[in-house]
Amino acid sequence: MICPYCSAELPDDAQYCSECGGDVTVTQTQLAKTSHADAHTNISRVSGEIEKQRNAKLGVAVVVGVSAIAVILAIIGLALLF
């Protein structure tokens, strides 16, 4: 394996780097977890964005519909007043 700290060539079963003394096992596990978590976060974020855009479109449609009803009600109200 390669030391993630100093890029030194190490035996595959090394736990500590013989060059810089870094904890190779922990770092490799953390790196694997981190990249996996990042990929998962990216997927979640992308689907979240799509969901947000869908909700935004729905929200616009609702606002337009409510506004149209409000305008119609206002016209009816004015017509009844006069």
Ligand SMILES: [Zn+2]
């Ligand atoms: Zn090292």
